[in-house]
Amino acid sequence: MNFVATLGASALVVSLACALVAIAASVYGHRAGRRDALAMGRRAIYAVAALNTLAISLLAYALLTDDFSIAHVASVSSSNMQTHMKWASLWSGQPGSLLFWTWMMSVWMAAFVRITVPKIPWGAPHAVATAGAIIASFLFASAFFASPFRMSPVTPADGQGLNPLLVDPGMLIHPPFLLTGLVSTAIPFIVGAAALMAGKIDNAWIRHARGWALGSFLVLSIGNVLGGWWAYTVLGWGGYWGWDPVENSAILPLLPLVGFLHALVVQERRGMLKAWNLVLVLAAFALAVFGTFNVRSGLVASVHSFAQSEVGPYFLVLVGMVLVASVVLMVWRLPRMHSDYEFESLVSRETSLILNTYVMVAIALVVLGGTLFPVFSELFRDVRITVGPPFYNDVAGPLLLIMVLLMGIGTILPWRKAAPGLLQRRFAAPVLATLVATAALFVLGVRDVFAIATLAAAILVIVASLREYAVGTKALRTARGASWPAAFGGIFNRDPSRYGGYLVHIGVAVMAISVVATNVYQEQHRVVVSPGETFEAGGYTMRFEDLVVRRPGVDGIESDIVAQVTILDGDRVVDVMEPGRRFFTNFPDQPTAIVDVEGNLQRDLYMFVQGWDEDRLTELQVFVNPLQQWLWIGSGIFVAGGLLAFAPFRAPRRVEVTATETPPGTQPA
Amino acid sequence: MSQLMASRRARLVLLLVVATAAITVLAAQAAGSSLSYYLEPHEYLADPSLQDTRVRVAGRVDGDSVVEVAGRPVAFEIFGDNDDRLSVTFEEGVVPNLFGPFALVVVEGRGVEGGVDADSLIIKHEDEFFSDTPPDDSISSHFVEETPTAESDD
Numbered sequence: 001m002n003f004v005a006t007l008g009a010s011a012l013v014v015s016l017a018c019a020l021v022a023i024a025a026s027v028y029g030h031r032a033g034r035r036d037a038l039a040m041g042r043r044a045i046y047a048v049a050a051l052n053t054l055a056i057s058l059l060a061y062a063l064l065t066d067d068f069s070i071a072h073v074a075s076v077s078s079s080n081m082q083t084h085m086k087w088a089s090l091w092s093g094q095p096g097s098l099l100f101w102t103w104m105m106s107v108w109m110a111a112f113v114r115i116t117v118p119k120i121p122w123g124a125p126h127a128v129a130t131a132g133a134i135i136a137s138f139l140f141a142s143a144f145f146a147s148p149f150r151m152s153p154v155t156p157a158d159g160q161g162l163n164p165l166l167v168d169p170g171m172l173i174h175p176p177f178l179l180t181g182l183v184s185t186a187i188p189f190i191v192g193a194a195a196l197m198a199g200k201i202d203n204a205w206i207r208h209a210r211g212w213a214l215g216s217f218l219v220l221s222i223g224n225v226l227g228g229w230w231a232y233t234v235l236g237w238g239g240y241w242g243w244d245p246v247e248n249s250a251i252l253p254l255l256p257l258v259g260f261l262h263a264l265v266v267q268e269r270r271g272m273l274k275a276w277n278l279v280l281v282l283a284a285f286a287l288a289v290f291g292t293f294n295v296r297s298g299l300v301a302s303v304h305s306f307a308q309s310e311v312g313p314y315f316l317v318l319v320g321m322v323l324v325a326s327v328v329l330m331v332w333r334l335p336r337m338h339s340d341y342e343f344e345s346l347v348s349r350e351t352s353l354i355l356n357t358y359v360m361v362a363i364a365l366v367v368l369g370g371t372l373f374p375v376f377s378e379l380f381r382d383v384r385i386t387v388g389p390p391f392y393n394d395v396a397g398p399l400l401l402i403m404v405l406l407m408g409i410g411t412i413l414p415w416r417k418a419a420p421g422l423l424q425r426r427f428a429a430p431v432l433a434t435l436v437a438t439a440a441l442f443v444l445g446v447r448d449v450f451a452i453a454t455l456a457a458a459i460l461v462i463v464a465s466l467r468e469y470a471v472g473t474k475a476l477r478t479a480r481g482a483s484w485p486a487a488f489g490g491i492f493n494r495d496p497s498r499y500g501g502y503l504v505h506i507g508v509a510v511m512a513i514s515v516v517a518t519n520v521y522q523e524q525h526r527v528v529v530s531p532g533e534t535f536e537a538g539g540y541t542m543r544f545e546d547l548v549v550r551r552p553g554v555d556g557i558e559s560d561i562v563a564q565v566t567i568l569d570g571d572r573v574v575d576v577m578e579p580g581r582r583f584f585t586n587f588p589d590q591p592t593a594i595v596d597v598e599g600n601l602q603r604d605l606y607m608f609v610q611g612w613d614e615d616r617l618t619e620l621q622v623f624v625n626p627l628q629q630w631l632w633i634g635s636g637i638f639v640a641g642g643l644l645a646f647a648p649f650r651a652p653r654r655v656e657v658t659a660t661e662t663p664p665g666t667q668p669a
Numbered sequence: 670m671s672q673l674m675a676s677r678r679a680r681l682v683l684l685l686v687v688a689t690a691a692i693t694v695l696a697a698q699a700a701g702s703s704l705s706y707y708l709e710p711h712e713y714l715a716d717p718s719l720q721d722t723r724v725r726v727a728g729r730v731d732g733d734s735v736v737e738v739a740g741r742p743v744a745f746e747i748f749g750d751n752d753d754r755l756s757v758t759f760e761e762g763v764v765p766n767l768f769g770p771f772a773l774v775v776v777e778g779r780g781v782e783g784g785v786d787a788d789s790l791i792i793k794h795e796d797e798f799f800s801d802t803p804p805d806d807s808i809s810s811h812f813v814e815e816t817p818t819a820e821s822d823d
Binding site for chain 1: 677678680681684685688689692695696698699700702703704705706707708725732737738739740741742763764765766767768769770772777789
């Protein structure tokens with residue numbers, strides 16, 4: 001008997017039992033008014049987290065000690081893998097990723113029960129029971145359908161090793177962030193569902209869901225950006241986003257989450273969008289579960305999919321249950337979701353926020369529709385039809401442009417309504433700055449209409465956000481007599497979500513500029529050259545020196561074959577790039593790319609090798625990606641803004657720092 | 670006053686309805702111009718009307734059929750579960766990681782007689798991997814060691 005496997009499998013089964021106890025104790029405690037039962041329900045969630053931690057620790061131990069009698073260890077690890085890659089193999093493959101998902105979800109739930117549940121007595125039993133039900137459904141799959149502790153029929157002398165594509169440091173960070181971001185959408189869902197069950201459709205649930213939604217948004221965003229960075233630097237196709245169905249699944253929950261983070265402000269300040277906010281948090285989690293189903297079902301052809309397995313239909317049932325429960329709860333409580341106030345003007349910040357969340361949801365529906373197109377076409381026309389990247393670019397592209405534009409306009413618009421004179425004063429400087437910058441772009445040679453429009457919208461966002469910082473800092477400086485730096489720091493302290501949010505907007509604008517530049521102005525060069533031959537690509541003179549072989553001797557790598565390419569300025573060697581192909585012992589005929597990127601703030605020189613013959617005639621592909629680095633810089637700004645905004649358990653103290661510009665009576669107290 | 674408010678709300682709803690209609694039309698047009706039929710090899714071969722249409726076909730690469738130019742695969746055959754074969758030409762585009770014999774690929778391009786003129790090639794990864802021993806004549810044996818290391822197996 002394998003002690004580790006037996007203990008791990010037992011931990012999962014007992015954990016499942018604890019999750020069921022959490023449901024039963026919460027329901028009973030609520031009905032019978034028994035506080036001890038409610039406490040038992042909460043403790044059961046802690047027990048689930050503890051047992052899942054034990055289970056994943058045991059799997060990690062098995063991986064680190066090369067226990068190939070466990071099938072999962074034998075299929076994703078091997079004795080010559082380095083320790084950090086063995087850690088990475090913990091969340092690879094179906095059973096490993098599912099265990100990681102379940103463990104991380106239970107940790108978030110335990111934190112939620114510890115931090116938030118005591119503050120929501122109106123919905124505590126509902127929240128704990130919902131958490132128990134969700135975690136039980138995933139534990140059931142992990143314990144019975146895709147157990148990571150299943151034994152190998154015959155213990156192999158060595159494991160097969162990690163899939164070559166995953167043998168990369170990116171594997172250490174991208175999947176954990178992405179999976180954590182996806183599971184964390186469960187918490188806003190739980191708060192929303194508890195509010196619906198308890199009939200408490202006021203702002204209370206919003207206050208308690210905000211921090212969790214922001215945390216989820218942040219982690220999920222980082223996970224997606226890391227995915228793009230990994231695709232770019234490792235996969236060797238020159239891009240960072242391919243509208244692959246599984247990539248789509250990862251970004252889908254993010255869209256309603258972002259919508260919620262904006263729409264909740266409208267509910268807090270204007271008492272509107274009560275139903276809409278609930279729909280957004282319910283949809284975010286439903287889409288996260290859809291993603292787990294999509295990646296495991298074999299439903300759509302994706303570069304990421306696991307093999308089709310019995311766990312796929314199970315997750316489809318789960319998606320269906322989440323949807324049905326959400327719809328039933330919404331319909332049940334719909335009569336209570338009336339707005340406290342009405343619109344005073346369509347030219348107002350609340351309208352722009354409503355439109356922006358609408359655009360978010362529209363993008364989500366377009367992406368979901370495109371992803372599921374083959375399924376619907378098979379259902380209705382008995383033929384599987386897919387849509388490719390042009391579909392997403394043509395539809396989501398304009399919507400993203402509108403989203404960026406609304407970000408800029410919405411930042412400038414005041415709440416409720418504004419006199420024309422005020423609007424003129426607020427818009428004058430940002431619009432003028434945007435026009436000047438756009439004209440400069442035109443003079444510099446930007447002619448593509450879509451590129452100009454998006455760049456103008458991005459510049460408007462940056463200028464409008466900077467203006468908000470300036471106005472806020474000036475107001476606080478006047479009020480406190482503080483120095484400029486102190487007043488600038490003070491505005492973040494006063495209203496972290498607002499001013500952190502503007503930094504997120506600037507990050508998005510910078511990313512949008514990079515996305516336009518890399519998509520519209522990317523140069524691609526394909527050359528076939530012999531050793532010693534010189535060629536031109538992207539305005540550079542390059543010389544292909546030769547192919548050399550290296551043998552790292554770790555992680556199942558048989559050899560790296562590297563093309564040495566020197567970049568020349570006349571006779572002077574400016575740089576040496578070394579793209580190549582990597583061959584693995586367990587995949588001898590299926591190499592992966594070794595990408596080399598030489599980047600600066602203006603452009604990336606991106607190079608990879610497609611192949612060579614016995615005479616070393618070699619095909620190289622050289623891409624010039626303008627402003628590529630700004631995508632990562634924009635992501636950094638985005639994350640910094642998200643972190644600044646992250647004050648989840650503190651109600652923001654709002655100071656109307658723009659009051660000096662606002663006519664009396666137009667701002668809420 | 671309430672009429673005014675109702676009218677503001679009605680205008681917003683109208684705007685959203687018009688926007689939804691516009692997005693739907695845009696999506697329908699975009700879908701129409703980027704459709705491709707997703708088929709198994711036997712389905713594709715059984716329907717000659719698919720020639721000259723955009724198709725996506727999934728199958729495994731026949732390692733013996735791969736034709737290379739400068740080491741880059743430009744033509745190969747793929748086969749389905751019941752060994753129906755079709756030829757693929759792939760002269761442009763990026764050869765994906767892990768392309769090789771028996772790899773499960775999805776090729777996308779224009780249907781031609783008995784095959785596909787592909788402009789996109791993706792690998793569909795599998796959960797089960799195929800163990801193999803290193804070949805006697807390794808791919809790297811033709812190359813000079815740059816800097817032999819302690820781990821070198823030569």
